Amino acid sequence: MTNPVKAVVATAQRMINAEYGKTYQRHLQVTSSLIGRLGLEKELEGHSGCVNCLEWNSTGTLLASGSDDLKVIVWDPLLHRQKCVVNTGHEGNIFSVKFLPNSNDATIVSGAADTEVKVHDLNKLETTHTFSCHGGRVKRLATADNVPFMFWSAAEDGTIMQFDLRQPHRCESVCNSVLINLNAHLGVNAEAKCLAVNPARPEQLAVGANDPFIRLYDRRMLSPRPTRSGQGQGARSSWERHSFLICAAVDGEDFSLPEGCATYFVAGHLPLKQQEYSKRFRTLAATYITFSPDGTELLANLGGEQIYLFDVSHRRLPTNIDLPVSLEAANPVAKGNDGFFV
Helix, strand or coil: CCCHHHHHHHHHHHHHCHHHHHHHHHHCCCCHHHHHHCCCCCCCCCCCCCEEEEEECCCCCCEEEEECCCEEEEEECCCCEEEEEEECCCCCCEEEEEECCCCCCCEEEEEECCCCEEEEECCCCEEEEEECCCCCCEEEEECCCCCCCEEEEEECCCEEEEEECCCCCCCCCEEEEEEEEHHHCCCCCCCEEEEEECCCCCCEEEEEECCCCEEEEEHHHCCCEEEECCCCCCCCCHHHHHHHHHHHHHCCCCCCCCCCCEEEEECCCHHHHHHHHHHCCCCCEEEEEEECCCCCEEEEEEECCCEEEEECCCCCCCCCCCCCHHHHHHCHHHCCCCCEEC
């Protein structure tokens, strides 16, 4: 039985301290009784194509969905009805949609297969910004609760871009939005697949790519760098812009990272398994990553493999395990490392 005095103290602290209140809410977000009651409540009908992404607003009162029909629908999930339909103007499947923080849920951002990122005003149902910097499909967007007017995108051109709506932006021959160019670190075939911002430590940005490593960057040590994008130099198609981004990475432009800026997480057996996958012309790729509400854990889905949970607060170095010959022969899969960071 809960101590009534402690309950009163906890209630008072929640009312006084907003951050404590968030911790309390997150602690009670998922309980065993709630999981036991989960089930299909209602099918929301409105899209005419595959739904690729869903996104809740910060209070859980609105749900946004992006689809192959090139539309974003904002729903009232409690009343099971549409609030508004946004004709995004995208020319490719929508892969990610986000509510922009501190916008009173009136601004959303979308990223799509047409390589473009767009910002939409839900009150006027119009597109206010279009960013054509990427040279590959935009797979994920990310926002941070305490960083209004700013968001990040991950695309299959191998770049992570940062956009600030307070600053004027033009997609020209030099792009000022590239925060990370994986082509300089992973190789010219790099593809950024997903990203997430730590809700408890917004300076931490996690990135998944077409390899088994999850990268955790400290944004405080990074800033967008001017990069040749090909816009204004005859590079109008996405593959031409992609070529410019690759050339920028291999032709001497500085994309080095400050020491201590990046931490790598990986399950111990996957680097060796990656060699087997490449022989079969397959790659291990992180298709989705997300932080726990308290920011201490990082969940990663490796496409075609498993789901892994990393402890970002108590990191472990790789551990080698030497097995007896007889045990190794009987169970060769047992040889390897636990999950670790580099």
